[in-house]
Amino acid sequence: MEVDGGGVCKKITIGVCVMEKKVLSAPMGQILDRLKAFGEFEIVHFGDQVILEDPVESWPICDCLIAFFSTGYPLEKAEAYAALRKPFLVNELEPQHLLHDRRKVYELLKMFGVPVPRYAHVNREVAHQDLDYFVEEEDYIEVHGNRFWKPFVEKPVDVVFFEA
Structure with a gap:
């Protein structure tokens, strides 16, 4: 948990910037369930609509970012978001170009x-x-x-x- 300026503990926001088909997969479900079990994290799913159609400036703001490549995923937009908001990257984005x-x-x-x-x-x-x-x-x-x-x-x- 993070302590904000007023001394109040706030949950760490984890942005899940992956295509919906991957969010709904069993392995991703296991990862997110384990994170939620700690009680210290707020999980925010970006969703296909946001990832594919919205400008990165309007994406949810998060402390940490999980972003996984999959078919149709706009990796360049995720990189632009990371450069703009500078969240802690749970996994690196640049090496994911290799998967192409x-x-x-x-x-x-x-x-x-x-x-x-x-x-x-x-x-x-x-x-x-x-x-x-x-x-x-x-x-x-x-x-x-x-x-x-x-x-x-x-x-x-x-x-x-x-x-x-």
């Missing part, structure tokens, strides 16, 4: 010794572009000589643009 590119995520995981699944990158400028390192057959694809038998999971690099 699977290649960067895999590079970072490998750098820290975290196992990643076997994968390959096929980088095309346009759809169905012929590439000298890529071969597709009926039951497999081959990328730089590495064969992947079908079925396999194919995902776009840019999760912001392609995921719904």
Whole structure:
């Protein structure tokens, strides 16, 4: 609890600046329930309407900010809010840009010794572009000589643009 100018204890306001689908998830529910159990925090959900449509100057003012990337999330607006209001950041915002590119995520995981699944990158400028390192057959694809038998999971690099 914080003590205000009049010596009165006030709850610490935690702003939850995440998309509603993430706020309603079981893991986020667990985090928020544990914070509420202390009795020292006031939790303020920003909500999709505020996050997506309102200017950051009108967002709720908070002492601490929790902000998680998800598809459709305006990370730049959250960064602008943090720069404007200067809340304590529970999690850093800038590194969340990394989540937009699977290649960067895999590079970072490998750098820290975290196992990643076997994968390959096929980088095309346009759809169905012929590439000298890529071969597709009926039951497999081959990328730089590495064969992947079908079925396999194919995902776009840019999760912001392609995921719904």
